[in-house]
Amino acid sequence: MAVFGDNNGRWIVGFHRRIGNYSPLHVEFHAILDGLLTAWNHDARQVEVNTDNSQVAGVLNSKSHGQEVAILRRIRHILQFQWSVEFTHSCRELNTVVDALAHLGYTENLDFTVLHHPPDGFHKLLSRDMAEAC
Template sequence: MDWVKANVDGAMGGSNTVAAVGGVIRDSQGDWIIDFSRSLGICSALHAELWALHDTLILAWNMKYRRVKVEIECKLAANILNRQIREMDENVVVALVHEILDREWETRVNHVYRKTNAVAEQLAKMVKGCPMGEVPPSKVAALA
């Protein structure tokens, strides 16, 4: 009952691989708590997914949630953070996320399919090319 669920996504666009991240945190009944999105600049698709996880976990931690399920459509990112793939352990973003995951709380990072992650995907796509903080949640209300 005291778990929150976050859906996150990293989005890429354009020929210069500009990336953005977005996500939503909901309570155990599925009610909207908070959303976020931000532009990352130029990075790989995997790094965008990892930054989306990072931002979500920091947000949840700062909001004092201590039981968090995170859903992401990038199976590789989920496997890296669940330590099923160890090759990227020295990567800065991976190390940052592992540091957050190792705090005194319960977290789960699960892979989900794109259809399940539509709200987070739309939040990430909306911010590409827009200044931070100008992404109205009303644009994703129909997806929620």
Template sequence: MFSILPVFTPNERSLNTDGSLSGSAGTAAGGGLIRDEVGNWVIGFSRRIGRADSFVAEIWALRDGLQLCHQINARAVMIELDAKSLVEVLNNSSYCNSVISILLYDCKLLISHIPQVSVKHIYREANKCEDRLANLGLFQPFEFIVHSNPPLELIPLVEADSMGSCCNRLCPVFSSFS
């Protein structure tokens, strides 16, 4: 069992992002949420991306979130991603991929302009609001939408987060046979 709410330092913002794919339509979307130091909603977003794979959707969502962090002048940001591969790429300065190089370069440049940044992996179960925002992007009429307040369907999730709700993560059971 783990807590959904991260531990914050004063004036720190939390940026959680997520990508989403629609298997039937083959389209991708991204979304995310910036919270304040006590876990309150600051600003959310969702983006319709079009045809892309899950890694591209994840990195688009991160780029959008970082741009919003700059717009609100966030000086300390804890980036939490459920895409472990993206966390590893961000922490590997020598990583190169021609398909995503421009998006990755933008993310690293945006991160470099924030005085205090940490990037960490979190489990998918702790990223429910961001997952829902990314799913909204799959079907929204506009390419990019900024949500100043939580959309109605996210209010129960946001309230659960603000109360510090916990959720279980099922782990595989390993047994050895002699």
């Protein structure tokens, strides 16, 4: 569940996936892994990842601690590619688009789905997320 936008908040690509019954931490790591792979496959080489989970941002901004779960090891491997990736924490109020995509992924019961255009009604959410600040 992620949206890639330009500096003006315009939609570039988004995605959603039904992940299953995992902890919120694992769901966030899955979304970040999918997002990184999607960004790489769309030739993005300078990426800022915003997460509303401060624990996730903290883990990804720290060095590896050796015994990490598989998904975190996969993320760290991808971060070694030739690109620049920055992880930042943002408040939950700025994630209405991502929350709506997560709901789509859950209710549509689909696997990984790339969205090259925002679903109906998402333009309003995008505008609101860009206008609000924490």
